[in-house]
Amino acid sequence: MVTPVIEVRDLEKIYPDGTRAVRGISFEVEEGEFFGFLGPNGAGKSTTIKILITLLRKTGGTVRIMGLDVSRQTDAIRRVIGYAAQEVGVDDDLTARENLMLQGELYHMERTLLRQRTDELLELMDLASDADRLAGSFSGGMRKRLDLATGLMHRPRLLFLDEPTTGLDPQNRANLWIYLDRLNKQEKLTIFLTTHYMEEADKLCNRLAIIDHGQIKTLGSPRQLKQELGGDVIALRFATNGQDVTTQAQQACAVLSGAPFVANIDRFDEGINVYAQNGGSVVPDVLRLLDDAGVHVTQLSLTSPSLDDVFLKHTGYKIRDEELDRNWRNQRGGPFGRRRR
Amino acid sequence: MRTIAHSKPFPAIFHGWGAFLSETWTLYRRALLKLYRRPVILYFSLVQPMIWLLLFGQIFNRITEAPGFSAAFGGQSYLAFFAPAIILQTILFGAGQSGLGLINDLDTGFLSKLLTTPIHRLAILLGKVLGDLTRMLSQAVIILVVTFVVGLRWVDGSLEPTIMYYYGLPGLLGALGITLLFGLMLAALSVAIALTTRNTEATFLISNFLTFPLIFTSSALLPVELLPDWLRTVSTFNPVTYAINALRVLLYGPTSVPAGSTMGDTILYAVGILLVLTVITLTLGTSRFRRVVG
Numbered sequence: 001m002v003t004p005v006i007e008v009r010d011l012e013k014i015y016p017d018g019t020r021a022v023r024g025i026s027f028e029v030e031e032g033e034f035f036g037f038l039g040p041n042g043a044g045k046s047t048t049i050k051i052l053i054t055l056l057r058k059t060g061g062t063v064r065i066m067g068l069d070v071s072r073q074t075d076a077i078r079r080v081i082g083y084a085a086q087e088v089g090v091d092d093d094l095t096a097r098e099n100l101m102l103q104g105e106l107y108h109m110e111r112t113l114l115r116q117r118t119d120e121l122l123e124l125m126d127l128a129s130d131a132d133r134l135a136g137s138f139s140g141g142m143r144k145r146l147d148l149a150t151g152l153m154h155r156p157r158l159l160f161l162d163e164p165t166t167g168l169d170p171q172n173r174a175n176l177w178i179y180l181d182r183l184n185k186q187e188k189l190t191i192f193l194t195t196h197y198m199e200e201a202d203k204l205c206n207r208l209a210i211i212d213h214g215q216i217k218t219l220g221s222p223r224q225l226k227q228e229l230g231g232d233v234i235a236l237r238f239a240t241n242g243q244d245v246t247t248q249a250q251q252a253c254a255v256l257s258g259a260p261f262v263a264n265i266d267r268f269d270e271g272i273n274v275y276a277q278n279g280g281s282v283v284p285d286v287l288r289l290l291d292d293a294g295v296h297v298t299q300l301s302l303t304s305p306s307l308d309d310v311f312l313k314h315t316g317y318k319i320r321d322e323e324l325d326r327n328w329r330n331q332r333g334g335p336f337g338r339r340r341r
Numbered sequence: 342m343r344t345i346a347h348s349k350p351f352p353a354i355f356h357g358w359g360a361f362l363s364e365t366w367t368l369y370r371r372a373l374l375k376l377y378r379r380p381v382i383l384y385f386s387l388v389q390p391m392i393w394l395l396l397f398g399q400i401f402n403r404i405t406e407a408p409g410f411s412a413a414f415g416g417q418s419y420l421a422f423f424a425p426a427i428i429l430q431t432i433l434f435g436a437g438q439s440g441l442g443l444i445n446d447l448d449t450g451f452l453s454k455l456l457t458t459p460i461h462r463l464a465i466l467l468g469k470v471l472g473d474l475t476r477m478l479s480q481a482v483i484i485l486v487v488t489f490v491v492g493l494r495w496v497d498g499s500l501e502p503t504i505m506y507y508y509g510l511p512g513l514l515g516a517l518g519i520t521l522l523f524g525l526m527l528a529a530l531s532v533a534i535a536l537t538t539r540n541t542e543a544t545f546l547i548s549n550f551l552t553f554p555l556i557f558t559s560s561a562l563l564p565v566e567l568l569p570d571w572l573r574t575v576s577t578f579n580p581v582t583y584a585i586n587a588l589r590v591l592l593y594g595p596t597s598v599p600a601g602s603t604m605g606d607t608i609l610y611a612v613g614i615l616l617v618l619t620v621i622t623l624t625l626g627t628s629r630f631r632r633v634v635g
Contacts, residue, residue, distance in 0.1 A: 078459035087450025093378040105367040108353035
């Protein structure tokens with residue numbers, strides 16, 4: 001039996017102000033996995049990752065990192081993990097090389113190894129030609145890559161990434177994915193990632209957990225989670241005149257749940273999602289059934305199942321990227337804002 | 342591309358105290374490097390004190406002829422008299438920087454990153470404070486040099502210093518020692534304030550807000566004997582008075598001993614008061630720091 005790289009049992013975190021940020025979650029991450037923690041802001045992602053990287057004490061449950069107890073063997077854990085967050089932890093007044101050397105020195109690496117490793121990582125992250133420029137003059141994407149590299153200096157077995165691409169523009173985000181994928185596949189580095197970007201989780205993770213209100217709602221590979229929906233997604237929206245929408249949605253559910261081709265139905269505030277195999281061929285039947293029942297469909301879309309749909313199913317809502325970025329900015333607080341750690 | 346797959350983390354070459362010292366040294370070097378890359382921090386906080394030094398040194402030079410002044414501060418120019426006050430004013434003014442640096446590390450995520458490494462938590466604080474003390478020391482030395490140079494006069498075709506350091510190098514070193522103690526007290530205070538408010542503006546305001554009242558209610562501008570009665574009373578509660586008096590004694594010798602005191606007492610009081618205050622602010626600062634790094 002191989003010890004899992006991360007082993008979490010009934011993890012609980014209650015903040016001094018009474019907020020129950022994490023309510024009894026359990027999961028395991030195996031060596032070499034790219035594991036994702038997907039959830040909206042305030043779902044408990046950051047709290048969980050901070051406990052795993054020994055920056056925050058848990059209230060209950062057990063957490064083992066490479067078999068080490070997170071409450072008692074903190075130093076041993078810190079030696080084997082690497083970390084990069086949404087805030088870029090590089091010093092702008094130092095060059096890329098100096099940032100890396102500094103990090104390595106803090107792990108008491110031997111001088112020759114330190115130089116070798118620095119060059120190796122500069123190469124790996126395509127920063128070699130900018131090695132002696134100040135990090136402050138770097139673009140957002142380069143700073144991010146440098147930050148990632150500093151987290152890898154001591155050759156960790158396990159890398160924690162806390163919303164690594166939040167605040168990056170789409171192009172830089174996609175670019176960083178290439179590096180993350182490379183680290184996981186070529187370097188066989190186990191990666192634990194939190195994100196609220198569906199696309200990111202879908203692209204990178206072998207396995208992911210959807211977390212909301214401090215609980216794991218579902219866990220599996222992106223493919224598996226999408227399959228569980230039961231087929232293609234037919235999203236239906238109804239005429240928006242007052243409470244009529246709710247009545248119509250109810251009516252639609254009643255009518256369609258009897259249909260043999262419907263695998264599953266989810267109802268949300270804005271409408272319903274119908275899941276069916278071979279969605280294209282059943283759309284006429286769906287419309288006919290609804291029309292017969294006198295339900296007015298104003299909008300219909302047919303898509304193959306995406307993580308967005310999985311997320312919607314398990315958390316009951318959908319978040320758009322712009323909204324996420326706005327939340328992220330608010331979270332950082334204004335000039336007089338006190339930041340919660 | 343070389344593969345580093347499944348390799349173990351690098352072995353550490355330092356353990357225990359060696360590790361702590363090495364971590365402190367690494368972070369101290371970082372602080373120096375930052376200072377070197379942004380020398381503006383060093384010079385900016387020197388601009389205002391320099392203007393004061395040069396202007397006040399001229400404006401108030403005739404004060405030395407006022408009755409009572411030479412009894413309280415024997416012989417030397419107002420420039421010499423004022424220089425120690427300017428050193429401490431610079432330290433006061435620049436002390437906010439210590440806290441600001443920490444807030445910056447907190448906001449950028451640099452601190453979080455440090456905390457996920459297995460380094461000793463206090464090495465972070467120590468490395469930072471040592472860096473700040475180095476900055477303060479260089480500022481004090483710059484002011485001493487400038488004062489000395491400004492004090493030079495042409496006498497019979499050659500440059501003669503008007504400022505005499507009574508105890509020479511040992512006196513200068515002693516004065517720098519007191520300056521550093523004073524700086525340590527303020528750096529720790531600034532760290533405590535910064536970590537309590539977690540706010541750049543607030544931290545900056547406090548150091549600005551403290552500087553002038555503390556300078557004006559001390560023996561910075563005039564010997565306490567020449568201050569109005571109420572101000573003289575206030576000045577006896579102001580640690581800056583004791584620090585400035587000790588600096589003057591160490592730099593200019595027995596003639597600058599305040600009335601009713603002795604050489605030894607002046608230095609002893611300063612060191613005693615500063616030590617007690619430093620212990621207090623250090624305790625505050627480290628406990629705040631421990632809470633933040635949790």
